Amino acid sequence: MTTRKKPEVWKKDSSFCPGCGHGIVIRLIAELIEEMGVKSRELHAVGCACNLNGCWNDPQLQCPHGRAAAVAVGAKACEPDDLVFTYQGDGDAYVIGLSETMNAGYRGNITSIIINNNNFGMTGGQMSWTTLPGQTTTTSKKGRDALKEGEPFKGPELLSQFENVKFAARGAVYNPAEVNKTKALIKKAFELQMSGEGYGVVEVLCGCPTNWKMSPVDSNKWIEDAVTRYYGLGIIKDETAKILKEAI
Amino acid sequence: MAKELLKGNEALAEAALRGGCTFYSGYPITPQTEVMEYLSDRMPEIGRTFIQAESEIAAISQVMGAAWTGEKALTSSSGPGVSLKQEGISYIAHNNFPCVILNVCRWGNGLGSLDSAQTDYNRETRGGGQGDYRCIVMAPASIQEGVDMMYDAYDVAEEYHNPVVILTEAMLGQMIEGVNLPEFKPVKKLGLIRPYGRAGKDYMEKYAVHYNRMVDELERWESIQTEDADYVLVAFGMPSRVCTDVVSILRGKGEKVGLIRPINLWPFPFKAFEGIRPKAFITVETNETGQLVDDVAIAAKKSGAGDVPVYCLATHHECADEEAVLDYFEKVKSGSVKERY
Ligand SMILES: Cc1ncc(C[n+]2csc(CCOP(=O)(O)OP(=O)(O)O)c2C)c(N)n1
Ligand code: SF4
Ligand SMILES: [Mg+2]
Numbered sequence: 073m074t075t076r077k078k079p080e081v082w083k084k085d086s087s088f089c090p091g092c093g094h095g096i097v098i099r100l101i102a103e104l105i106e107e108m109g110v111k112s113r114e115l116h117a118v119g120c121a122c123n124l125n126g127c128w129n130d131p132q133l134q135c136p137h138g139r140a141a142a143v144a145v146g147a148k149a150c151e152p153d154d155l156v157f158t159y160q161g162d163g164d165a166y167v168i169g170l171s172e173t174m175n176a177g178y179r180g181n182i183t184s185i186i187i188n189n190n191n192f193g194m195t196g197g198q199m200s201w202t203t204l205p206g207q208t209t210t211t212s213k214k215g216r217d218a219l220k221e222g223e224p225f226k227g228p229e230l231l232s233q234f235e236n237v238k239f240a241a242r243g244a245v246y247n248p249a250e251v252n253k254t255k256a257l258i259k260k261a262f263e264l265q266m267s268g269e270g271y272g273v274v275e276v277l278c279g280c281p282t283n284w285k286m287s288p289v290d291s292n293k294w295i296e297d298a299v300t301r302y303y304g305l306g307i308i309k310d311e312t313a314k315i316l317k318e319a320i
Numbered sequence: 321m322a323k324e325l326l327k328g329n330e331a332l333a334e335a336a337l338r339g340g341c342t343f344y345s346g347y348p349i350t351p352q353t354e355v356m357e358y359l360s361d362r363m364p365e366i367g368r369t370f371i372q373a374e375s376e377i378a379a380i381s382q383v384m385g386a387a388w389t390g391e392k393a394l395t396s397s398s399g400p401g402v403s404l405k406q407e408g409i410s411y412i413a414h415n416n417f418p419c420v421i422l423n424v425c426r427w428g429n430g431l432g433s434l435d436s437a438q439t440d441y442n443r444e445t446r447g448g449g450q451g452d453y454r455c456i457v458m459a460p461a462s463i464q465e466g467v468d469m470m471y472d473a474y475d476v477a478e479e480y481h482n483p484v485v486i487l488t489e490a491m492l493g494q495m496i497e498g499v500n501l502p503e504f505k506p507v508k509k510l511g512l513i514r515p516y517g518r519a520g521k522d523y524m525e526k527y528a529v530h531y532n533r534m535v536d537e538l539e540r541w542e543s544i545q546t547e548d549a550d551y552v553l554v555a556f557g558m559p560s561r562v563c564t565d566v567v568s569i570l571r572g573k574g575e576k577v578g579l580i581r582p583i584n585l586w587p588f589p590f591k592a593f594e595g596i597r598p599k600a601f602i603t604v605e606t607n608e609t610g611q612l613v614d615d616v617a618i619a620a621k622k623s624g625a626g627d628v629p630v631y632c633l634a635t636h637h638e639c640a641d642e643e644a645v646l647d648y649f650e651k652v653k654s655g656s657v658k659e660r661y
Contacts, residue, residue, distance in 0.1 A: 118431060134431065136400060138375065168347065168375040195348040198357070199372060211348070211360040211372050221372070 079106040081129045088123050091288025093278020094187055096245040098124060098159065100255045101185065104262060105130070110155040113147055115140045117169065119161035120193045120280075138169025141176035141184060148182050155262055157183040162202040162275075163192040166227045177231040177271050183261045184273045186227060188242075189280040190299065197283030201225035204302055209283075224302045228275050232309035239264050239272035240308040244300065246279070246292035253305075260312055269315045277303055323498040328463045328488065329354035331499050332422060335470040336394050337366065340507045341420070343393040345371040345382035347401060350434050351490040352424040355396040376401040380408030380421075387417035390510035392474045396422035398490070399432045402440065402448075409483055410449030415515040416530070418477030420470070421455070421485045424493035427606075427637040435637035436490035438557060441611040444485050445586040454531070455485045456538060457585040459556045463497040465583075471502050478510060480534050487585065489606070491558050491639065534587055541589035542581040545571065546596050549578030551649065554616050555604040556582045558639045563604055566645045577649070588615050593623035600652055600659070602631045604645055610634040610660060617661035629659035 079102035088095045105112045112130040116122065118137035125134055131154075135143040140158040148156040158165075158176075165173045165186045176182055191209050192198040199209040202225050205218035212221065228240040239261050243254030254276055261272030277299055279291030286294060326334075333355045336344075344363060346356040356372065363370035369386075373379035379395045386393040397405060402423045412419055423444065427437035447453045456476060460466035466488055477484040516526040544567055546552055553563045560581040570577040580592045601620060603613045610632035617630045633640060633648040651657040 122431075136431075170374065192348055195350055195353050198348045198353065201374070210353075210357045213361045 076103075079103050081105050081112065083127050083129050086123045086127050088120065089282045091279060091281040091291060092120070093189060093245050093276065093280075094120055094123065096251060097185065097187060097254070097276050097278065100251070100258060101157070101159070104255065104259050105155065108155075108259075108262060108266075110262070110266060111153075112155045112157065113151065114157065114159060115144045115147070116159040117164040118194070119164045121159050121161055121164070121187070122194065124159065138164050138167075139172050140164070141169065141180065141182065142172040144182045145176055145180045148180065152268070155183070155265060157185055157262070157265070159185050160187070161193065162186060162188040162190070162227070163200045166225050167201050173227065174231070177237045177273065178234050179236050180271050181265060181268060182271060183265045184271075185258060186273065186275045187278050188275050188303065189278045191280060191283055193280045193283055197280070204298065226303065228273050228308050231273050236270050237273065237309060238270035238311040238315060241273075241310070242275045242277065242303055242305050242308065244277040244295060244305055246277070246295045250305070257307070260310070263316055264312050267315050277305075323500055325496050326463065326499050327354060327494065327496050328466060329424065329493040330358045331463050331501070332466050332470045332486070332488070333358040333362070334501060335467040336420065336473070337362065337368065338502055338504045339471040340392045340474045340505050341368070341394045342507060343369045343383070343386040343391040344395065345373045345379040345386070345393070346395050346397060347373050347376050347379050349398050349401040351426055351493050352396050352398040352401075352422070354493070355422060355424070376404035377408065380405040380412070383419050384408055384412050384415075384417065387412060387419045388415070388513070390512070392507070393419045394422065395419075396424065398424045399426045399428065400430070406449035409455065410447070410451050410453065412483050413447070413453035413455065414451065416481040416513055417483070418474065418481055418510070419483050420473045420477060421483060422470075423485060423487050424490060425487060426490050433637060434490060436558065436606065436639060437637055438489060438559070438606040438611075439608070440487065441585065441605070441607065444487050445588070445615070454534070454586050455483045456480065456534060457485045457487055459487045459583065459585050460492065461557055461560050461581065463492060463495070464499045466492060467499050467501065480538070481513065481530070482534060487557070489557050538584055538587050539589040539591050540583040541592040542583060543592055544579040544581070546578035546580060548576055549596065550576040550599045551578070551602060551652070552596065552598045552600075553577065553579045553602050553604060553645070554582070554612065555579065556585060556612070559604045559606060559635075562640055562642055562645060566642055566649070569642065569646065570649065588619065590619050590622050593619040593625065596623070597625050598628060600629050600631055602633060602649065602652055604633045604640050605635070606637070606639050607634050608636055613660050620661075630661040631657060632660045
């Protein structure tokens, strides 16, 4: 067995619930920052991402709910050599912050990492635009009625319509193979940003065992069996081949 | 009817329905979320409209749309969420639309914290959005009082054609007390409301009449033993409950102390200060810098007690307890703290 070194950028233990997907994704990001040898600027908005407060050794900022992408565009304009990324929940990025997310994709040169756990985790499990049809939450107690309340929202697919979006993908972390694939997706999005050529987004399907009222194991199984039926995994748009080759 | 044990947020949500609320739009935020969680299935159950909005900006905009069609519309939020509603509230006020906004106040600037607080006093009592308007602001000190206010809030909003803000606190939203829920009122849809128009003499004249009527008719407060008081405490909401106890403790020790409890925060109860001339006024507030204290100084001046010193005990993100108020009172008496005005 090999033990993996804790990345330097990671300052102290976070306080995510046991079995939460957030902890895995932020770990992947921390590893990549170390492996790529870049200086990062981490911007998270409001949601369980707030558990990152005080956990990052590089510059870190907690932004208003939904606005992290706009704050990131401002920071990137002033520090173009830094790896500026947002770390947001689905509610933050696709519901209240939809406008900022779309506008960052439309013309920004940042990376958005979006944790899709099908609900508003931090506030106790309300319906999100990503909630599956029939899924019960505290504001859809009888199950989400997709006809009245909307179909599951596909952020990376929507973003991929913009010319400026060069990379859009969806990963998951319900088993080790998917964890490794997700790391490769995030790496590509980061490399794209460092080449200065456009916007990249990686959404990651994550479990929220606490609000789903499932065990971590059942959460993973539910993602694999049910959630991936609505949210296909893998690359949605990739125009990095030419860009990254030229950059090398 | 028998009293029921209810959580503040849920009690106020039910009271809104019984008072006639037919439309709700909101977005989750702690410590208010139970209001919308409760209404999300309760409203469809009784044939009323519930929308989970994509943001607080959308929620207040949907309230504006609903109010325009004559519905009795409600939104609720806290902290940064209420800030996002301000543009919409300004538009609603400008159009003379009645509606109700519930702010379950949490502490802080920016994201703040989930602590119970009164840090939004200034914003709520000064209109809050662009321009020069006021919301009628009501601040309950118990869940029952909040229920009663909410029950009548649409009558007030429609009588004065003005938005009503009910300002509670995290503690009042989260705690459980015994309450009597009133019966359902019959619901009547309003007809089309005509705004006073845009800038100009006509607008000014009409708004002046509108404003003066609210100021003249809507002062509400409770005075406890103020007539002979040497020291008058001023507090609303949760701190006022503590101050009520402090008054009896100090009266028991022979100190002549009283309390003014503003019930409506706007219009401010200036009449409560008429005819009293204590040695000092002392505000007790759950915030950082003191906000109510400014209005108390203005009230003292207006009532001819402008030379009476006004002190402020601001207890940050925790509601004052009896000990804190008693301790501060001793300091005022001994001259070891400085007055604000
Ligand atoms: C303006 C504003 N509105 C509402 C909130 C309350 N709030 C905090 S986090 C959150 C939802 C978070 O959901 P998501 O982005 O999916 O993140 P998760 O916790 O699920 O990772 C909400 C509504 C807030 N902080 N600010
Ligand atoms: S509430 Fe859900 S999203 Fe938040 S830390 Fe716990 S498991 Fe993770
Ligand atoms: Mg979420």
